[in-house]
Amino acid sequence: MSDSTRMVLHAFAALADLGEEIAETSDFEEMVRSALHVVLGTMGIRRGAVAEFDRGTGVLRFVASRGFGDTHPAEVNLPRKSREGANGNGNGDGSAPYAHALQDYALVEHEIHERFHEAGVEVVTPLVVRGELVGVILLGGKASGVAFTQEDRELARALGRHVGVGLHNHRLLREVERRAEENQKLYETMKGSYKDTVRAFAAAIDCKDKYTQGHSERVGKYSEIIAREMGWGDEEVEAIAIGGYLHDVGKLVVDRDIINAPYRIDAKQSSELNRHPAAGYEILRPIQHPFADIPLMARYHHERPDGRGYPEGLKDEEIPPGAKIVSLADSFDAMTTDRPYRRRRTFDEVVADFRRNSGKQFSPQVVVALCRALLKEARGETRPRQMMRLLGRDYVPEHTLPALEQLIADLESGAHLTTAQASGPA
Amino acid sequence: MSEPLAEPTTAQAVVDVAVVYAGDYVNKMSGQRIERECLTRMERGCRALVINFQDTELVNSIGVSILLGVIDAAEQSGTRLAFSNVSVHTLKLFELLGLTRLVVLADSEEAALATLEEFSATPPGH
Ligand SMILES: [Fe+2]
Numbered sequence: 001m002s003d004s005t006r007m008v009l010h011a012f013a014a015l016a017d018l019g020e021e022i023a024e025t026s027d028f029e030e031m032v033r034s035a036l037h038v039v040l041g042t043m044g045i046r047r048g049a050v051a052e053f054d055r056g057t058g059v060l061r062f063v064a065s066r067g068f069g070d071t072h073p074a075e076v077n078l079p080r081k082s083r084e085g086a087n088g089n090g091n092g093d094g095s096a097p098y099a100h101a102l103q104d105y106a107l108v109e110h111e112i113h114e115r116f117h118e119a120g121v122e123v124v125t126p127l128v129v130r131g132e133l134v135g136v137i138l139l140g141g142k143a144s145g146v147a148f149t150q151e152d153r154e155l156a157r158a159l160g161r162h163v164g165v166g167l168h169n170h171r172l173l174r175e176v177e178r179r180a181e182e183n184q185k186l187y188e189t190m191k192g193s194y195k196d197t198v199r200a201f202a203a204a205i206d207c208k209d210k211y212t213q214g215h216s217e218r219v220g221k222y223s224e225i226i227a228r229e230m231g232w233g234d235e236e237v238e239a240i241a242i243g244g245y246l247h248d249v250g251k252l253v254v255d256r257d258i259i260n261a262p263y264r265i266d267a268k269q270s271s272e273l274n275r276h277p278a279a280g281y282e283i284l285r286p287i288q289h290p291f292a293d294i295p296l297m298a299r300y301h302h303e304r305p306d307g308r309g310y311p312e313g314l315k316d317e318e319i320p321p322g323a324k325i326v327s328l329a330d331s332f333d334a335m336t337t338d339r340p341y342r343r344r345r346t347f348d349e350v351v352a353d354f355r356r357n358s359g360k361q362f363s364p365q366v367v368v369a370l371c372r373a374l375l376k377e378a379r380g381e382t383r384p385r386q387m388m389r390l391l392g393r394d395y396v397p398e399h400t401l402p403a404l405e406q407l408i409a410d411l412e413s414g415a416h417l418t419t420a421q422a423s424g425p426a
Numbered sequence: 427m428s429e430p431l432a433e434p435t436t437a438q439a440v441v442d443v444a445v446v447y448a449g450d451y452v453n454k455m456s457g458q459r460i461e462r463e464c465l466t467r468m469e470r471g472c473r474a475l476v477i478n479f480q481d482t483e484l485v486n487s488i489g490v491s492i493l494l495g496v497i498d499a500a501e502q503s504g505t506r507l508a509f510s511n512v513s514v515h516t517l518k519l520f521e522l523l524g525l526t527r528l529v530v531l532a533d534s535e536e537a538a539l540a541t542l543e544e545f546s547a548t549p550p551g552h
Pocket of ligand 1: 247248276301302330
């Protein structure tokens with residue numbers, strides 16, 4: 001085998017090694033170190049370095065270096081002159097990328113050569129990808145003592161193209177990561193301000209109804225707990241909490257006197273009040289919510305599985321799951337807070353109401369989820385005890401727990417249907 | 427990748443010589459192992475080193491670069507370095523790439539040790 005054949009084979013193998021290193025090494029600096037090894041080992045060079053070029057700042061940053069010790073700086077600022085030269089348009093406005101390759105990169109090459117000549121650098125190979133300078137490879141003399149040939153320079157360029165692509169891809173990846181991070185932050189900020197707006201809305205709704213202070217917020221909380229108990233994902237749970245906050249937003253268009261009437265309202269007033277789900281839907285519909293079903297939760301939170309709800313009298317399976325949850329959370333809060341014309345119910349009464357109305361006013365699966373969550377909190381199995389905090393520590397007494405457990409068992413087996421049907425419509 | 431350091435023979439220990447075995451394929455992984463072993467020996471004061479290539483069939487570009495780094499480190503620490511048992515094919519490559527100009531070459535480990543012992547008897551600067 002002739003010497004030149006041997007060298008060509010070595011160089012071919014090196015190209016394969018280089019491709020492998022660039023493709024398979026996930027750590028950027030490790031990848032560049034290996035690439036430098038390949039270049040040096042292909043030509044038998046003892047000193048060399050790879051630097052990446054930051055187009056924005058004009059700084060060359062050394063990523064890998066061998067054989068120079070501490071004799072070169074970590075970064076080199078490329079003077080404006082050669083940057084403009086490399087820019088090709090010479091107007092220095094940075095508008096065009098580093099185009100017009102050959103003669104302009106010769107400027108960069110020359111500049112670096114001047115600076116590093118004393119350190120023993122003999123060849124400078126600019127790394128250019130799609131007309132853009134992404135870095136340089138600096139090479140010291142060959143260990144053989146033989147001067148660089150034209151073939152050596154070509155080989156350095158050929159290897160350099162791969163290294164350049166490696167640098168370029170890494171740069172793109174960093175850019176994508178940076179943008180993704182920025183977008184995430186932006187999204188979090190927007191979500192934050194959306195939530196603040198929602199809370200402000202909820203506060204406005206509750207302000208209008210002086211007897212139900214904090215009602216919207218509690219319905220949001222209960223809805224969230226029920227949904228989580230039903231195995232909903234984080235996003236959906238977040239959505240239903242917002243649905244809960246906003247379910248009564250339509251009350252903003254209902255006459256304040258009707259909402260605040262300290263007595264039972266008449267039929268006319270009632271139909272006025274019953275406009276609020278549809279009005280809420282109209283208010284929420286034009287808003288771009290991060291979650292899809294929120295307007296529907298407002299619209300259907302007074303629907304009932306038995307079809308006797310309003311505004312549309314939908315039947316069980318026609319009611320969106322979110323609306324069923326908000327509906328129960330709404331009723332549960334109404335039962336468990338004092339109103340101007342009545343005191344709140346005892347927990348025994350609430351359990352009895354759930355039993356009587358499951359399958360009629362409430363979806364049994366949703367009732368089961370709420371009961372399970374209550375049972376877990378009452379037994380101290382979940383921390384923090386969010387519902388107990390809202391209801392008061394002693395609201396669910398120990399002696400009511402067997403009835404709660406029985407209700408869960410009956411609802412799950414469908415046994416409540418016979419009892420409920422036997423007792424007839426309430 | 428945590429092969430123990432090659433134990434020096436009695437003779438090696440007397441004159442502070444160490445032998446490192448290169449393995450069958452000198453690439454990035456095995457090259458780094460060789461480099462680590464050599465640097466550790468130098469740090470411990472060893473001033474004569476033999477890298478034995480008896481099993482080596484192939485040295486790739488990264489392997490060559492790492493060996494050049496070992497040569498650099500040896501020069502800097504004043505350590506005499508010998509390559510022994512290099513196959514014809516690898517020897518040719520080392521010649522073309524200039525490595526053979528920088529190290530003592532020996533046909534066998536014993537010959538390499540003998541050359542380095544000679545050297546160690548008259549350390550530089552004495
Ligand atoms: Fe409502």
